[in-house]
Every structure is written in structure tokens, then in C-alpha cells.
Amino acid sequence: MDITQILFWFLSILAVFGALMMVTSKNPVYSVLWLIVVFFAISGHYILLNAQFLAVVNIIVYAGAIMVLFLFVIMLMNLNAETEPQKNKWLKIAGVIAGGSLMLVFIAALRHSNELIKTQVSMGGEAGLIKTLGKTLFTDYVLPFEISSVLFLSAMVGAVVIGKKGD
Amino acid sequence: MPINYYIYLAVALFSIGVAGVLTRRNAIIIFMCVELMLNAVNLLLVAFSKMHAQTALAANPSAITGVEAQLFVFFIMVVAAAEVSVGLAIIVMMYRNIHSVDVNFLNRLKH
Structure with missing residues (x-):
């Protein structure tokens, strides 16, 4: 078992455990913190897959910006374990069974895909470096890049209009 | 690592997200599961x-191959960031109107 495999298993267990803790935590602040753990584990996976730029962007955008936004909103509303809405125990069990059944269907569908199993994913290649990605982004994909700035502008305007007081 | 390990990991994370959306009633937690x-x-x-x-x-x-898929993921992150800003604004507005983030209170379409 070499270092890549050890890292893969460590990051996978961390991601799944963090996701489970995120779903089961009563306090929403703890949920946010566990989700940040999951995002860091996924960033580690990106590094293992040689997508260094995506790993850094994932940490900056998700763990840095989006989760801080979530934390701000939760603290603004003063949510904690006491204000957590309660619900029927049977509905909870039904939800878990539905999610587990979805996982079962996916795994059953992918179990006999022999062609996929033979393919190995390993290190190597420089596709994930910022130089390569930036060159492609600003030559072949410059139009989607510019359109995404319009998307951001509209999202910003939308957030301000929705969040505005009174009307 | 064989690719199917990555598939199983992604399936597990996705299913945990689906189960979270179905079991939790707090709008913010549902959003985080998404x-x-x-x-x-x-x-x-x-x-x-x-x-x-x-x-x-x-x-x-x-x-040099595999650049396109990583740019695709980059654009998905861009769209997700825009989506989160609007979604959280909607949740804040919902909290201002009904003083709760419980999605069970949002059942006016049912009646």
C-alpha cells in the first residue's frame, strides 16, 4: 500500500464521515463546520487527481466564501439546537431508506462495469496546472468566461433585490 | 486507484446529500446538502x-488532455457561487416573513 492509496482512503473516510456528521448534527453551526471538513477532503482528492488549480479554487470559493456566507446567515438568524425544527420519526426513517435505496441502485448499476474497473487513475500530467488551464480558459473558453461575469452581476442584483427591506 | 473507488465515493456522498435533503427540515441544512x-x-x-x-x-x-473537464468543473463552481448568493437571500427573506427556517411552514401551495 503506497502513500497515494493511504491518502485516498484517509480522505474518503474523512469525506464520508464529515458528510454523515453534517447531516446528523443538531446544531446548524456544527453542520457548517463539518461541511467545511468535507470540502477540504474533496480538495485533497483533487490534488491526488492532479487538479491543483481546482483544489485551490475549491478551498477559496467553497470553504472560504460560501461557507462563511452560510455561517453569517446562521448567526444572523441566531439558529441553534433549540430552534431546530422537529419532525416525525417515521419520515426520518423513510428519508434514510430512500437515500440508501438510491445508493443501492447506483452501486448495483455500476457493479458489472468491467471496462471501468480495469482503468486506473494515477498521478502524472500537467492538465491541472494554472498555466495550462488559464491558456485554455482565455482562448477557447473566453466567451463562457465573459458570460459568467454577466451571471455574477445578475446574481448580485438579484440577491440585493430579494434581500431588500420593505416594498 | 481504480476508477470505481471514485465512483463509489461520489455515490456515497451524493446519497448522503439526498438523505439529508429528505430528512432535515431546516432550509439552510437542505441547501448545504444540495x-x-x-x-x-x-x-x-x-x-x-x-x-x-x-x-x-x-x-x-x-x-495535454483533460483540461476541458477541469474548466467545466470550474464553471460549475461559478454557477454554484451565484446560486448560493441568491438562495441565501431567499432564505433570509423567508425568515423575515415567517420567523422560521422550517420548510414545513411553507405549505401554502397545498391549501
């Missing part, structure tokens, strides 16, 4: 791009 599902799919996209880049690399060692 983010988790989005990230599981991103991870799978990067893993598949790596898998295909490897076959191309074996044919032509000087080729």
Missing part, C-alpha cells in the same frame, strides 16, 4: 477526466 451533492458530482467529473486523459496520454505522451 452543495454536498454538487461537490460529489464535481469530484466524479474530475476523476473521469483523469481516466480519459490517461488513455490519451498513453497514445501521445506529449499531449
Whole structure:
């Protein structure tokens, strides 16, 4: 078992455990913190897959910006374990069974895909470096890049209009 | 690592996200579960791009492949950031109107 495999298993267990803790935590602040753990584990996976730029962007955008936004909103509303809405125990069990059944269907569908199993994913290649990605982004994909700035502008305007007081 | 390990990991994360959406009633937690599902799919996209880049690399060692998929994931992150800002604004407005983030109170369409 070499270092890549050890890292893969460590990051996978961390991601799944963090996701489970995120779903089961009563306090929403703890949920946010566990989700940040999951995002860091996924960033580690990106590094293992040689997508260094995506790993850094994932940490900056998700763990840095989006989760801080979530934390701000939760603290603004003063949510904690006491204000957590309660619900029927049977509905909870039904939800878990539905999610587990979805996982079962996916795994059953992918179990006999022999062609996929033979393919190995390993290190190597420089596709994930910022130089390569930036060159492609600003030559072949410059139009989607510019359109995404319009998307951001509209999202910003939308957030301000929705969040505005009174009307 | 074989690609199917990555598939199983992404499936597990996605299913945990689905179960979270179905079991939790707090609108913010539901939103976070949606983010988790989005990230599981991103991870799978990067893993598949790596898998295909490897076959191309074996044919032509000087080729740089797999850039497109990573840019695709980058654009997914862009859209997710825009989506989160609008979604959180909607949740804040909902809290201002009904003083709760429980999605069970949002059942006016049912009656």
C-alpha cells in the first residue's frame, strides 16, 4: 500500500464521515463546520487527481466564501439546537431508506462495469496546472468566461433585490 | 486507484446529500446538502477526466488532455457561487416573513 492509496482512503473516510456528521448534527453551526471538513477532503482528492488549480479554487470559493456566507446567515438568524425544527420519526426513517435505496441502485448499476474497473487513475500530467488551464480558459473558453461575469452581476442584483427591506 | 473507488465515493456522498435533503427540515441544512451533492458530482467529473486523459496520454505522451473537464468543473463552481448568493437571500427573506427556517411552514401551495 503506497502513500497515494493511504491518502485516498484517509480522505474518503474523512469525506464520508464529515458528510454523515453534517447531516446528523443538531446544531446548524456544527453542520457548517463539518461541511467545511468535507470540502477540504474533496480538495485533497483533487490534488491526488492532479487538479491543483481546482483544489485551490475549491478551498477559496467553497470553504472560504460560501461557507462563511452560510455561517453569517446562521448567526444572523441566531439558529441553534433549540430552534431546530422537529419532525416525525417515521419520515426520518423513510428519508434514510430512500437515500440508501438510491445508493443501492447506483452501486448495483455500476457493479458489472468491467471496462471501468480495469482503468486506473494515477498521478502524472500537467492538465491541472494554472498555466495550462488559464491558456485554455482565455482562448477557447473566453466567451463562457465573459458570460459568467454577466451571471455574477445578475446574481448580485438579484440577491440585493430579494434581500431588500420593505416594498 | 481504480476508477470505481471514485465512483463509489461520489455515490456515497451524493446519497448522503439526498438523505439529508429528505430528512432535515431546516432550509439552510437542505441547501448545504444540495452543495454536498454538487461537490460529489464535481469530484466524479474530475476523476473521469483523469481516466480519459490517461488513455490519451498513453497514445501521445506529449499531449495535454483533460483540461476541458477541469474548466467545466470550474464553471460549475461559478454557477454554484451565484446560486448560493441568491438562495441565501431567499432564505433570509423567508425568515423575515415567517420567523422560521422550517420548510414545513411553507405549505401554502397545498391549501
